Amino acid sequence: MSETIKITYREALKAGIREALFNDERVFLMGEDVGRYGGAFAVSKGLLEEFGEDRIMDVPLSEAGFVGAGIGASLAGLKPIVEVMTVNFAMLPMDQIANNAATLLHMSGGQLNVPVVIRMSAGIGKQLAAQHSHSWEPLFAHIPGLIVVSVGTHEDARGMLSTALNSPDPVIIFEYTSMLNMEAEIPADSGPTDISRAKIRREGKDISIITYGIGVYKALEAAKRLSEQGIDAEVIDLRVLRPLDEDCFIKSVSKTHRALLVEEAWSTINVSSEVSARIMEKAFYELDAPVKRLGGIEVPIPYPLHLENASVPQVEDIENAVIKILRP
């Protein structure tokens, strides 16, 4: 057993950025308050002092402007890490992302790669109310030309960035504000994350819980509780939301014959919708029960804590849903 270290999600993200900055001098971080302030969520605290203004770049409050600048820099051969403070502001540079980053390879007849990496903090759980509590992964996962990944664990918080930077195509990374202070043990030598593959976080034979992001630890906790009741749940962290690692979850469902899809995004046309559809297409005859989705309640996310909690799936919800599928 290799050595483990205890680390917060925030520190893991920062370690990933530091590693990237060390390993490749074309890499630089740009975003609102990432430098002097140390990042809105203190992820990049201290990096300005360590790497200097050329590598850690504060930008004006104009997402359309600086995301566009990042895309331009990547076209020119640099490896920018663009931080959009939170996904709530991501509609402003959507034109740059959807119409430039995602299409230029195609529009240029294959001449122009856009190796930009855009990090966004997302999700709910900090009582930030309706305008700052978005789970917009599905909006981005809808767009061909983008690679969309979701950081559901500490290991991936550290390992995803370097792989993303090696991608010749634009990568959108979703990180989760509510997980920043969470501590976890990870292998001291945990390396780069393969962002083309989903990851089975827990093996099981009775049901596949397919999730990503904040759902991963919740599903693992639910699986732990379920195992005490004799239910052996498999937990799949989709990790990459576009392009989906279909093989992984089709294989899993073919083994367990049941699937519960969990995510915080609103249920209508979310990632689970797509996963569910593919299960129907590819594994219909393996199903022993209807596929069930647990998604966000379709309301603007409320401010009061109890209502906020009620608006997305919790551990108990996952647990109950699994029991309902297996022991109707």
Add this chain to the structure above:
Amino acid sequence: MTEFLMPSLGADMEAGTLVEWKKKPGDQLKPGDIIAEVETQKGLIEIEVFEAGILEDYLIEEGDKVPVGAPMAKLKSEGTPGKIPEKDSETHPIQEKEQATESEGPVPSDSISEETSSKEKSSEEKHRIKASPLARSIAEKNNVDLTSLTGTGEGGAITKADVEQAMAGEKETPKQSPETTAVKDTVEKKAEQETPSKQVMEPPAPSSKPGQQESIRAAVAAAMSRSNREIPHYYLEKKIDMLAAMSWLKDTNRQREISGRLLPAVLFIKAVAKAIDSTPALNAVWDNGLQLKNEVNIGFVISLRAGGLLVPAIRNADTKNVDEIMTALNDMIPRARALKLRSSELSDSTITITSLGENGAEKVFGVIYPPQVAIVGFGSIVNEPLVHDGMLAVRPVLHVTLAGDHRATDGLTGSRFLEALNNHLQNPEKL
């Protein structure tokens, strides 16, 4: 040009397997001709055509299993000298006819009380039986009959575990369910016994595949489960003095050759057909509401020696005389026992009769065959003390029961029906 489509032989059938073409391309067809034999749960069914025309070409081959409504052959209709572009005619003419048949049952088909066949079942049940796709595919591979299983999944759906449990319980080779094998064994044994002395004695159902009985059992199970689940039954019973009827029958039969003699069941059938006149609400189906039927097609329960029932209908029993009804029984019962009914005998009957015959139980409380709304049960006729004209006498007594669908009718209707039935049986010569 039109297409001849796989007909629906009862509301529950979804597919049939073509066993044999009975007509060749170029053959002239007239309504009522048997064009093909199709394997269904009820056995080999002879399929009739309803339009005159010429068989142009086969669209499926012998051995093919196709869903209800699938084209089986191309026909050139008479009177449409091929001028109509193919597109226009496509499937509609016959399809419409078939559909009409299915819902109202004009020409083809009479009854049959159960659903589907083991193979056909797999697809048929999709609409009626709740089972997971996995359970279905395992069941299909292993010949497990889903209709016989109770689901433990969501909403009572049959799951993999249910199918596997059924298989484990049966301790069988994966290819065949036990009952199938059992039937097959006896058939084979019979075949062995018979070959040496070429005697006579065919097995009753040489045409039936092994598993047929089993699928009939399963179909009975499904239909009766549905009935008990969905239909709020009410029950009435009436004691009928059968002296007049039995005397009349005795007199009549005395004058007849043995082959022309009548069974009491003929009187029951005829009396029911006449009694319906006064209570037409019992001659109906329940399909989101009561739908009265114009024809009186009496389903007659025929029990099979190996277990299970078939319920072919005696069509228009109200317009047939007792001899015609006896002829119909003589024709139908042996074929039903050999699992060889015609498509025209396989539509929906409008009311069912179950008769236990002599020496049986004295009363039978039937389970309605959905979507019908009534079943009349005849017990065996026994001598009982009966008050007649203020005097106690020993008379032949028949206990008749009526199970009615309480959604469709009330006890008063049923009571009127039994009273009318009694009146008709008191005047057997008028039946």
Add this chain to the structure above:
Amino acid sequence: MTREEIQSAIFELLKKTAPDTDPTSLKPDENIREALNIDSFDALQFLVALNEKLGIDIPEEDYGKTATLGSLTDYLEEKSQ
């Protein structure tokens, strides 16, 4: 017609009526219909077939004499004389 011929005709026709049974194992005083589980319709068919095969008419009032293998054989033997 010998008694053996009559019995063999009975067995043959019973086997046809109830193929899943062994009529030859019937005891002489056993009720045929009960033993072989034959309903009223098949019973009538059986008698019709006997009539056709042996040319012996069986009036309805004599049905009672056809209940067991022994009585049926006796009855037919007597009538065939």
